[in-house]
Each structure stands twice: as structure tokens, then as C-alpha cells.
Amino acid sequence: MDTKQKILDEALTLFSEKGYANVFVADIADRVGIKAPSLYKHYKNKRAIFDAIIEKMNENFAMQAKSLNINGSDAAADSGIYEKMSEDSLLKLGREMFLYFLHDDYNSRFRKMLTIEQFNNKELADIYTKLYVDDPLSYQGMLLGMITSSGMLHTDNVEIMTLHFYSPIYYLLTICDRDPAREKWALKTLDEHIRQFNKLYGRSNK
Amino acid sequence: MDTKQKILDEALTLFSEKGYANVFVADIADRVGIKAPSLYKHYKNKRAIFDAIIEKMNENFAMQAKSLNINGSDAAADSGIYEKMSEDSLLKLGREMFLYFLHDDYNSRFRKMLTIEQFNNKELADIYTKLYVDDPLSYQGMLLGMITSSGMLHTDNVEIMTLHFYSPIYYLLTICDRDPAREKWALKTLDEHIRQFNKLYGRSNK
DNA sequence: GTCTATAAGAAGATAGAC
DNA sequence: GTCTATCTTCTTATAGAC
Numbered sequence: 001m002d003t004k005q006k007i008l009d010e011a012l013t014l015f016s017e018k019g020y021a022n023v024f025v026a027d028i029a030d031r032v033g034i035k036a037p038s039l040y041k042h043y044k045n046k047r048a049i050f051d052a053i054i055e056k057m058n059e060n061f062a063m064q065a066k067s068l069n070i071n072g073s074d075a076a077a078d079s080g081i082y083e084k085m086s087e088d089s090l091l092k093l094g095r096e097m098f099l100y101f102l103h104d105d106y107n108s109r110f111r112k113m114l115t116i117e118q119f120n121n122k123e124l125a126d127i128y129t130k131l132y133v134d135d136p137l138s139y140q141g142m143l144l145g146m147i148t149s150s151g152m153l154h155t156d157n158v159e160i161m162t163l164h165f166y167s168p169i170y171y172l173l174t175i176c177d178r179d180p181a182r183e184k185w186a187l188k189t190l191d192e193h194i195r196q197f198n199k200l201y202g203r204s205n206k
Numbered sequence: 207m208d209t210k211q212k213i214l215d216e217a218l219t220l221f222s223e224k225g226y227a228n229v230f231v232a233d234i235a236d237r238v239g240i241k242a243p244s245l246y247k248h249y250k251n252k253r254a255i256f257d258a259i260i261e262k263m264n265e266n267f268a269m270q271a272k273s274l275n276i277n278g279s280d281a282a283a284d285s286g287i288y289e290k291m292s293e294d295s296l297l298k299l300g301r302e303m304f305l306y307f308l309h310d311d312y313n314s315r316f317r318k319m320l321t322i323e324q325f326n327n328k329e330l331a332d333i334y335t336k337l338y339v340d341d342p343l344s345y346q347g348m349l350l351g352m353i354t355s356s357g358m359l360h361t362d363n364v365e366i367m368t369l370h371f372y373s374p375i376y377y378l379l380t381i382c383d384r385d386p387a388r389e390k391w392a393l394k395t396l397d398e399h400i401r402q403f404n405k406l407y408g409r410s411n412k
Numbered sequence: 413g414t415c416t417a418t419a420a421g422a423a424g425a426t427a428g429a430c
Numbered sequence: 431g432t433c434t435a436t437c438t439t440c441t442t443a444t445a446g447a448c
Contacts, residue, residue, distance in 0.1 A: 003431080018326050021227035024423060038432045040425065112325055118384050119318055120224050125384050133381055160402045163374050163395065171373040175339055178324050178331050189369065196366045200406045209413080230441060244414045246443065 004042045006032050008056065011049045016112035020050055054123065057110055061131065085147055087198045093143075094194045095187070098169055102176055102183070112177060132170060140166050153201045161201060168193045210248045212238050214262065217255045222318035226256060260329065263316055267337065291353055293404045299349075300400045301393070304375055308382055308389070318383060338376060346372055359407045367407060374399045 001009070010031040014023040025046050029036040043049045101107050114128040141162040147153050148161070155161040172186040207215070216237035220229040231252050235242040249255045307313050320334040347368040353359050354367070361367040378392040378399075
């Protein structure tokens with residue numbers, strides 16, 4: 001990896017652990033394996049590193065959203081895979097989503113940085129809300145709406161049904177971020193949650 | 207309010223907005239209405255202010271837990287108020303809990319400080335988990351268990367039922383912390399959540 | 413207990429050699 | 431592009447008068 005990229009990578013790691021103000025330029029340089037002054041050949045100053053991380057993240061998630069639209073809205077609806085979705089596939093969906101967001105290096109570090117900086121930085125607060133509120137509620141709402149249309153689940157309020165599916169997953173995710181030792185418990189709880197969700201909504205609940 | 211107390215109060219406000227490292231001793235002193243050096247007559251150093259906030263908080267919540275035990279475990283069980291609990295009282299319970307935690311000055315500021323510092327401070331992470339995971343799941347689990355015993359709700363897994371009641375409330379709370387403009391939406395969503403919860407668990411769901 | 417003045421040190425950033 | 435040396439600024443903390 002080239003130095004300019006490695007700086008972003010190590011800086012993100014440090015920012016996600018300590019927050020921007022607790023990370024010193026020398027810390028970042030140390031991890032990259034250079035001295036602090038060398039770092040200024042790559043970025044104008046400390047803030048520029050932070051901004052570059054956010055910019056790169058915005059690009060990444062724009063790309064991700066694009067591919068989700070393709071795989072989500074169009075292809076999935078056409079293929080009709082949700083019409084034959086079982087409890088097992090619902091379990092798999094939830095578990096995979098949970099483990100991906102928990103362990104994917106980039107998501108995990110970025111989420112922690114957003115968590116730390118959200119009250120001090122309106123831009124990051126907005127990104128947080130988009131990534132962990134608006135996007136998942138709308139994307140999963142679409143999926144669950146399709147599953148409901150197929151007759152496997154029943155509700156007259158897809159928004160609340162989506163909240164009931166997603167908020168326990170989000171909650172367990174933040175618990176594991178804070179205390180990784182709870183992951184095993186969280187996975188067990190996640191399975192029980194989805195099974196119960198499926199039972200609750202798997203019959204008429206007008 | 208005496209100066210020593212006012213220092214804690216203003217420091218908590220600042221720490222909850224910017225995080226420990228972004229708050230300067232002079233900022234705290236400014237808000238208190240004194241100069242920075244005067245502050246050192248009350249506390250040995252900046253860290254001592256932070257520690258005093260945590261210590262005071264630990265006392266507060268120990269007291270709160272004590273009174274909850276009295277009003278929760280014993281009195282409530284004896285009085286049998288949960289046996290005549292209606293959907294309206296469930297709505298009231300959820301809404302009052304939500305608004306209390308969202309707007310109570312001390313809880314609100316302390317929760318934000320915990321959020322910011324959790325990954326950098328194991329002690330605060332443990333306090334966070336206690337206040338927003340272990341305590342509410344166990345206390346509300348007890349309440350919902352009693353309501354279930356009374357026959358108003360039905361489940362064979364009180365833990366998951368409690369997760370289904372609490373995690374949407376927690377989720378909405380963190381959303382409002384980040385973006386107070388969403389409070390109106392959150393309150394409406396909270397009501398719909400509880401109504402739907404009551405419908406889902408208000409019949410046999412073994 | 414509060415102030416002004418100031419010391420001490422930390423951290424960001426630059427200069428200039430290699 | 432990286433280094434050492436150094437400057438500058440900011441922040442914590444102390445000294446000592448009132």
C-alpha cells in the first residue's frame with residue numbers, strides 16, 4: 001500500500017479508538033513507519049487527513065448504495081427470491097448483516113469514529129444518521145415490504161415492522177462495539193430475536 | 207450553587223458536547239465565571255474534575271437503583287398495578303421513560319459523554335453498558351414478566367420480548383440525541399411501536 | 413478564592429539537508 | 431520523500447499579590 005493511503009488507514013484506526021483530538025500527528029506517523037514531518041509531504045495538516053477519510057468514505061458508500069440499488073430494487077424484485085424466503089433465510093440475512101457490519105474493518109472503524117465525533121461535528125452526525133437510520137430503514141423496509149407482499153409476513157405498518165426487525169440488530173451491534181466479549185451472547189440473542197420476529201409477524205397481525 | 211459544584215456542572219456540559227480532550231480548562235472556567243487558575247483551588251487538575259463527575263454519577267445511579275428496587279421489585283409486585291395494566295398505561299410507561307431519559311439534563315449530558323468516551327475509557331464503557339443494557343433489560347424484563355404473569359401479554363421468552371420492547375426505544379433515543387429535530391417523529395414512532403408491540407404480544411405467541 | 417503574570421510542556425507545523 | 435532540528439502556538443498548571 002502506498003504511504004498516502006497507509007496514512008489514511010492508520011489514522012482511521014487511531015481516530016476510531018481515541019477520537020480526533022486524542023490522536024497526535026506523531027502517533028499516525030509512528031504507525032505508518034515514518035516521522036511526523038514526512039507526513040506533511042502527503043497532507044497539508046492533521047485536519048486534511050480527517051477530511052480525506054470522510055471524503056473517501058462518502059465515495060465508498062455512494063458506490064455501495066449504487067450496487068444496493070441494482071441488487072435491491074430491481075434485480076431482487078424481478079428474481080422473486082423473496083417470495084420463497086423461509087425463516088432460515090431470514091436468519092441468514094440478519095446474521096450476515098450483523099457480522100458484516102461488526103467485523104468489516106472499514107465499517108467497524110468508521111462507525112466508531114462517527115460515534116465518537118457525532119456531537120462535535122454536524123457532518124459526521126448526518127452521515128451516521130444516513131448510514132444507521134435512514135438507509136437501513138428504507139432498504140430493509142423495501143425487503144420486508146416485498147416479503148410481506150409475497151405473503152410470508154403480515155402487517156399493516158411496514159415501517160414499524162422494519163423498526164422491530166432492525167433496532168434489535170442495531171442495538172446488539174453497538175453493544176459488541178463497546179464490549180467485544182459479548183459477541184457470542186449477541187449472536188445467540190440475534191437468532192432468538194429473528195425467530196421470534198418471524199413467529200410474531202408470520203401470521204395475520206392487522 | 208457553590209463554585210465547586212458549578213464547575214462539575216459546566217464541565218459535564220462541555221464534555222458531553224466536545225469530549226474531554228476538546229474542552230480546555232479555560233472553557234470551563236469561562237462558563238463558571240472565573241479565570242482558569244482559580245479553578246485549581248477547587249480541583250487538583252483537569253482530570254480530577256472528570257473523575258469527580260464520574261464519581262458523583264456513580265453515587266446518583268446507586269441511589270436511583272436503590273429506589274428502583276423499592277418501587278420496582280417489592281412495592282409494585284405487592285400493589286398489583288401491573289395486573290390491570292392496559293395498552294394506554296404501556297404507552298404512558300414507554301413515553302415517560304423515553305422523554306425522561308431524553309430531556310433530563312443530567313441523564314442526557316451524561317449519556318452523551320459516555321457515548322463519546324466509551325472506546326477510550328473502559329470504566330465509562332462499563333457504566334454505559336450497565337445503564338443502557340444490563341439495568342434496563344433486567345428492570346423492564348421484571349416488569350414485562352409480571353405483566354405476562356398477569357395474563358395481559360404472552361410469550362415463552364421474556365428476554366426477547368424485553369429486547370423487542372426496549373431496543374426500539376433505545377434506538378429512537380440515540381437518534382434524538384444526534385438530531386433533536388427528529389423528536390416529533392420519534393414520539394410518533396414510539397407510540398406506534400408500543401401499540402404494535404401490544405398487539406403482537408397481546409395474544410398467544412408460544 | 414480570585415486575580416495577573418508566567419512557567420513548563422505538549423503538539424502542530426516548517427526549514428532545509430540528504 | 432524522509433530525516434533532524436526548530437519554531438510557534440496552545441494548554442495545563444503554578445506563583446504570588448490582593
